[in-house]
Amino acid sequence: MAEEIPVRVAVRIRPLLPKEILHNQHVCVRVVPNSQQVIIGKDRAFTFDFVFGQKSAQDEVYASCIKPLVLSFLEGYNVTIFAYGQTGSGKTYTLGGGHVVAASDEEKGIIPRAIHEIFQSIAENHNTDFTVKVSYIEVHKEELRDLLELETSSKDMHIREDENGNTGKQRDRSPCCNSVMSVHS
Numbered sequence: 001m002a003e004e005i006p007v008r009v010a011v012r013i014r015p016l017l018p019k020e021i022l023h024n025q026h027v028c029v030r031v032v033p034n035s036q037q038v039i040i041g042k043d044r045a046f047t048f049d050f051v052f053g054q055k056s057a058q059d060e061v062y063a064s065c066i067k068p069l070v071l072s073f074l075e076g077y078n079v080t081i082f083a084y085g086q087t088g089s090g091k092t093y094t095l096g097g098g099h100v101v102a103a104s105d106e107e108k109g110i111i112p113r114a115i116h117e118i119f120q121s122i123a124e125n126h127n128t129d130f131t132v133k134v135s136y137i138e139v140h141k142e143e144l145r146d147l148l149e150l151e152t153s154s155k156d157m158h159i160r161e162d163e164n165g166n167t168g169k170q171r172d173r174s175p176c177c178n179s180v181m182s183v184h185s
């Protein structure tokens with residue numbers, strides 16, 4: 001049985017962008033070697049469950065802190081992976097990988113890697129029927145936008161919780177509630 005995983009926090013430091021280098025900006029945060037600690041400025045230390053430095057690769061982030069969650073998810077646990085940070089801090093890059101469709105394999109972020117893992121596991125499980133549902137919703141200034149069905153009016157969508165504690169999109173006239181990513185067997 002998979003280990004019960006509580007909330008864990010990972011911090012990833014992104015490299016300076018060319019325009020930041022051009023403006024002579026400097027990185028003000030550094031990773032303490034062989035620890036899960038970062039130092040901001042001179043001496044303000046913060047400890048996290050995972051710390052990824054500027055040179056961290058997408059596969060390193062996935063393998064160490066995401067893959068175990070995807071495996072738990074495949075065993076039936078509810079899992080949430082949440083990217084948080086100010087604008088331009090690297091949420092989209094880490095989750096999706098730059099230009100999602102065109103990204104090279106190394107550049108692919110969490111979402112394409114997790115989807116690949118889920119479908120690979122389904123393909124190997126010949127004795128089980130799976131149903132995979134996915135929603136892709138933008139929440140911006142209290143407005144919901146269905147990114148897979150742009151014509152859906154935000155007035156017709158609500159984020160609700162079902163009796164199993166799954167949170168998902170629900171349309172007014174539809175009785176089904178889709179988890180953001182759920183697999184049923």
Ligand SMILES: Nc1ncnc2c1ncn2[C@@H]1O[C@H](COP(=O)(O)OP(=O)(O)OP(=O)(O)O)[C@@H](O)[C@H]1O
Pocket residue numbers: 013014015017054085086087088089090091092093094098
């Ligand atoms: N680890 C990284 N390595 C290389 N480039 C990165 C990394 N993280 C982010 N970037 C680059 O930094 C820029 C900003 O990143 P990104 O768009 O992912 O930020 P964001 O947090 O999603 O911003 P917003 O909230 O405004 O959507 C992009 O050009 C992205 O390619």
